Amino acid sequence: MTRYETIEAPGAQPASPGFVPRDDEEELPRLLLRPCFPVDGEILLIAGFDAFDRLLCLERAESDRAGRCIVPPPVWRAALETKPAQIVMAHNHPSGIARPSDADLAATRESTRFLALLGVTLSDHMIFTADGHFSFWRAGLL
16 A cells, blocks of 8 residues: 545645545445445444455444444454455444544554454554545554
């Protein structure tokens, strides 16, 4: 994944670190991930890639009754059976607020540690809204 600067309109508030406006999204979030998210419900996607950045799997987990996305063991199992070199996690916030919650931060830390034990890299965790997405990688949180 490549880094780039966000261009802001004069007088606009500075963009939060890690936020990518929808018009500036790269192909992975724009073409593969964004179309998978419903407008009204929260889901989580796990995308597994090999060492050559080829997609191996795209697994989906529904949110629980409290609106939180957790990765159930069968979803991890299905993703890890493809033997990915790296994983991208992504979920949406129908509220329109792309900022990660404490639960999002904790889930990212736990997933990073869990995957590292298996020799798999968590290369990003993205939170999608209608206006763009927040990237843990871009924010320096991975």
